[in-house]
Amino acid sequence: MDLTRLEQIDETCWRIAPTDGMRVPGILCADAGLIRAMDDKVREQICNVARLPGIVDAAYAMPDAHWGYGFPIGGVAAFDPVQGGIVSAGGVGFDISCGVRTLLTGLDIEHLESVKRPLADQLARTIPAGLGSQGRVRLTHRELDAMLRGGARWAVEQGYGEPADLERIEENGCMAGADPDQVSKQAKERQLQEMGTLGSGNHYLEVQHVAEVYDPTIAACYGLAKGDVVVSIHCGSRGLGHQIGTDYLKAMLVAAPRHGLTLPDRELACAPLESSLGRAYLGAIRAGINCALANREILTHLAREAFERVLPAAHLDLLYDVSHNTCKEEEHMLDGRPRRLFVHRKGATRAFGPGHPALPESLRPGGQPVIIGGSMGTSSHILAGLGSARAFASACHGAGRSMSRHQATRRWQGREVVDDLAARGILIRSPSLRGVAEEAPGAYKDVDAVVDAAEAAGLAKKVARMVPLICIKG
Amino acid sequence: MAAWRHFQHMADIGVHGEGASLAEAFEQTALALSAVITDPALIRPETRVEVECRGSDPEMLLVDWLNAWVYAMATRGMLFARFSVTLDGGGLHGIGWGERLEPARHQPTVEIKGATYTELKVWQAPDGIWHAQCVVDV
Numbered sequence: 001m002d003l004t005r006l007e008q009i010d011e012t013c014w015r016i017a018p019t020d021g022m023r024v025p026g027i028l029c030a031d032a033g034l035i036r037a038m039d040d041k042v043r044e045q046i047c048n049v050a051r052l053p054g055i056v057d058a059a060y061a062m063p064d065a066h067w068g069y070g071f072p073i074g075g076v077a078a079f080d081p082v083q084g085g086i087v088s089a090g091g092v093g094f095d096i097s098c099g100v101r102t103l104l105t106g107l108d109i110e111h112l113e114s115v116k117r118p119l120a121d122q123l124a125r126t127i128p129a130g131l132g133s134q135g136r137v138r139l140t141h142r143e144l145d146a147m148l149r150g151g152a153r154w155a156v157e158q159g160y161g162e163p164a165d166l167e168r169i170e171e172n173g174c175m176a177g178a179d180p181d182q183v184s185k186q187a188k189e190r191q192l193q194e195m196g197t198l199g200s201g202n203h204y205l206e207v208q209h210v211a212e213v214y215d216p217t218i219a220a221c222y223g224l225a226k227g228d229v230v231v232s233i234h235c236g237s238r239g240l241g242h243q244i245g246t247d248y249l250k251a252m253l254v255a256a257p258r259h260g261l262t263l264p265d266r267e268l269a270c271a272p273l274e275s276s277l278g279r280a281y282l283g284a285i286r287a288g289i290n291c292a293l294a295n296r297e298i299l300t301h302l303a304r305e306a307f308e309r310v311l312p313a314a315h316l317d318l319l320y321d322v323s324h325n326t327c328k329e330e331e332h333m334l335d336g337r338p339r340r341l342f343v344h345r346k347g348a349t350r351a352f353g354p355g356h357p358a359l360p361e362s363l364r365p366g367g368q369p370v371i372i373g374g375s376m377g378t379s380s381h382i383l384a385g386l387g388s389a390r391a392f393a394s395a396c397h398g399a400g401r402s403m404s405r406h407q408a409t410r411r412w413q414g415r416e417v418v419d420d421l422a423a424r425g426i427l428i429r430s431p432s433l434r435g436v437a438e439e440a441p442g443a444y445k446d447v448d449a450v451v452d453a454a455e456a457a458g459l460a461k462k463v464a465r466m467v468p469l470i471c472i473k474g
Numbered sequence: 475m476a477a478w479r480h481f482q483h484m485a486d487i488g489v490h491g492e493g494a495s496l497a498e499a500f501e502q503t504a505l506a507l508s509a510v511i512t513d514p515a516l517i518r519p520e521t522r523v524e525v526e527c528r529g530s531d532p533e534m535l536l537v538d539w540l541n542a543w544v545y546a547m548a549t550r551g552m553l554f555a556r557f558s559v560t561l562d563g564g565g566l567h568g569i570g571w572g573e574r575l576e577p578a579r580h581q582p583t584v585e586i587k588g589a590t591y592t593e594l595k596v597w598q599a600p601d602g603i604w605h606a607q608c609v610v611d612v
Contacts, residue, residue, distance in 0.1 A: 039484065067484055069590050069611065094587040094611045131511065131582035132551055132575040190548045200585040201612050239548050242587040242611075246541050249591070254530070266591035404482045405584070405612070434512075434583040474585075 001038045012063075012457035013390070016043065021264075022050040029391060029457040030063040034449060037402075041067035042074075048264040049077050053272070054085025056334060056341060060391040062348050063453035064445070066400045069093065070267030073347035076394045078332065080341055081273040086261070087281055088270035089252050091344035093325045094245035096285050097292030098203075098236030100371040101169075101321035102382065103300065105307070105314040108227040109209045112311070112469060116427060119207065119310045120470040124429035126306040127205050127299060128197040129474040133431070135196035137298055144188055145180040147195070148240075151290030152321075155297035160196075162318075165297065167360040169321040170350065173297070175290050179283025183240065184247050187284075190239030191291065196298035200435060200474035202398075203235040204373075205303060208380060208466035218384045218463045221366035222319055230466060231307075231316060232380060233299050234373045235474075236325065237292035244288050248281045273342055285327060296321060319382075320369035324349045324397035332392050343392045351395040351460045353387020370395045370460045372451055376428060376471050377421050377441030381451045383460035395460040399447035408443040409434065417441075421471075430473035439473065475603065478506035481593070483609045488593055489540070490607040496596070497559040497566075499604040500536065504543055504557040504570065507589075510610060511547075512580040517555035519571030528565045532596040536606050539566060540589035544610075547586070551575050587611040 006014040006028065014035060016026035026046040028035055042065045049059040049071055056078050065074030070090030079085030112119070128135055137160070139147060147154045152173030155161050166173035180188075198205060210228045213219045224230070237244075252269035255277050256262075263269065271278040300318065307314045327344045334341075352358055352368040359368055368385035378399065387393045403411070414433025417440045421428055430436050448465075455462050476498050481488035487510055491502025508514050525542040529535025543554060554572035575582060587610075594608040 069592050069609075073485065094590075130577060131585045132577045134551075186545060186549075190545065193551075194548075200582070242548075243545070246544075246588040250534075250537070253534075253591070266594070269591075401485050404484055405487055406480060406482055409583075431577045432581050432583060434581045438583055 001035050001040055001043055003032060003035060012453055016047060018050060022047055024050050024055050024058045026050050027058040028061045029459060031453045031456065034063050034453055038065060039067045042072045045070065045072040046075065048268055049075060051264050052086055052088065052268065052270060054079040054083040056080050062394065062396040063457065064396040064398060064400045064450045068346060070265050071344065071346040073400065074396060075346045076344065076348045076391045078341040078343045078392050079273065080339060085273050085342060086270040087273050087278050087327055087342055088268055088344060089245055089248040089281060090267040090269050091346055092285055092327050093346055094242045095236040095325055096241035096244060096288035097323040098325045099292060099321060099323035100232055100234045100373045101296050102319045102371050103231040103316040104223050104319055105229045105231060105316055107229045107314050109229060111313065112229050115310050116469060120427040120429050122306045122310045123205065123303065123470065123472050126302050127472050129472055130431035130435065131200050133197050134193045137195040139192060139195055141188060144191060147294050148180040148183060148287035148290050149178050150174055151293035152297040155294040160301040161297040165300065165318040168318040169293055170323060173293055175286045177283065178286035178290050180287050182280040182283040183244060183287050187240045187243035187247065190243050194238040195295060196302065197238060198235050198299065198474045199238055202375060202439060203474045205299065205472040206232045206468045207470040208232055208468050210464050211467045212465040214462040214464065218366040218461065221363065222369055222382065222463065224382065224464050231303055232373065233296055235295060235299065237288045238295060240291045241288040244284050248284065251277060289323060289326060292323060320371065322349050322371050333389065345394055347397050348394045349397045351385030351393050353385050353393065356387060372396060372447060373398045374447050375399065375439060375441050375444045376468060376473065377424065377426060378444060378447055380466045381447065381462065382464045383451060383454065384463050385460050386458060388459050391459060396450050396454045399445040399450055401443055402445045403443040405438040408440050409437045412437045412440045426468050427470045428473060436473060476502050478502040478509065480506060486609050486612050488607060488609045490605065492603050492605045494603065496532065496604045497561050499606040500539055500559045501557040503536065503540065503606045507540055507543055507586065507610065508554050510586060510612065511553060511582045511584065514555050516580055517553045518573045519555040520573045521552065521571065523550065523570050525568045526565065527568065533594050535566060536596055536608060537589045537591065537594065539568060540610065543570060544586050544588055546570065553580060584612045
């Protein structure tokens, strides 16, 4: 992206002045190096988001922003329902409530060395991963609706996961206002065999160790210390969420003229919050959010089973679970008064600061854990939210690709990637070598630069960096 | 002259089909969709599945057509090797031939979440060849 077309506010804040129908400015939260490397499409997409009705404050791009569908990935925008604000299916995306959770194990890296291989094999047998894998949990339509209303709380009631997990999940594990009746028959059909599955692409379950601690006080609040072994799970709402995205993108596109909306890009398909379609979509995505929360809770249960067999000394306690593709109703201060807004985070993580009432007591001193996933060979990070007024208390979500899937498969063979990582002490288990090649660590941007920028921009504070030991890849 | 190809998109992948008719371009685009997951030559065309699509214009119809196969692959646990399209005023009738997915044999790369409106185009070139394309989210 051309820096000369941006107004620099400070080291990590760049402004696009509102022109050509933009209702608010665009704000990019990143350093000059990251912005220079961003596609010009990010600028175009941020400007388009700024043209949507009812948008307030600014259309934001996080340090890891890249070209997405309608919204950039790494885009944040909030809409006011009383000012004709909209909700956008393109602003949430296909993988509704895709997110990451990190579990503590109570062990350090020495405990793991002797059982690393059997643990990797056991996890690979226990966690359904990759295309065509099926979950152990089979639901009837009635059970599926109960899951869509209850989220992780439903999963715990069914014996998957532990009650103590719930307060460590956004919305205490259950998104209110879910309406399974607004989820199509097709979306439900896609989910019947996919509960408790990891999926494919960049989704994974990793056993990691804490390689570096940046803030010992917050790390202690989170229960993290250097050398600790943790488990991270990255996945979303599976087929159900994908189909909700497909269904509502089309419905919003078809209804746009009826709602008097002129869309700058078809992928920005949206509906007024105060319309029947807007309300239906909110009911559906809240159900999709619950599906993702239940899915990660079931996968956590499976991970606990695998550890119990190989490493019974481990106790997997949930540190926190974040979702990074959502639209949520939140209260934020704007122009000195509290406002009820619908905040879209597309490839962005909520980052509430210390003391926020949505956090459990035990985490309030540190602020909300912001979990940033890596890719096989690369680091993951845990940051602490600062509740920044900029970008409605949001931060980045990951590194983002630097190379297309096609380029990656031309550059690397799956076997070579697995062997190279094994030589570095990282065990990969995946049903597809071709899938591994597409997800080669070299095909991703430097996540360390992204979190440095997030910290410099005052969005979140660096707490710890983790490196992978075992990766179960879809 | 019927052919398919992929085109680059940073996070995802573009599918492109071309042929002597709009129907043939649609068939080839679906083949490009299968090829995102595995080499179509590895898929045996053993079982026949039919789909019906409606769209207000050829571009909306293309998204519906591809999403019909995303849905069929997900719910039937199948992959498809061959497609046939019959267009009739505003809609289409399609047939796909494929088999159940076997991860060890097909080595599937990635699951397709849905067809998108990004880079979505359907057109007839001056040489008469029809083209159809969009990016799919993986």
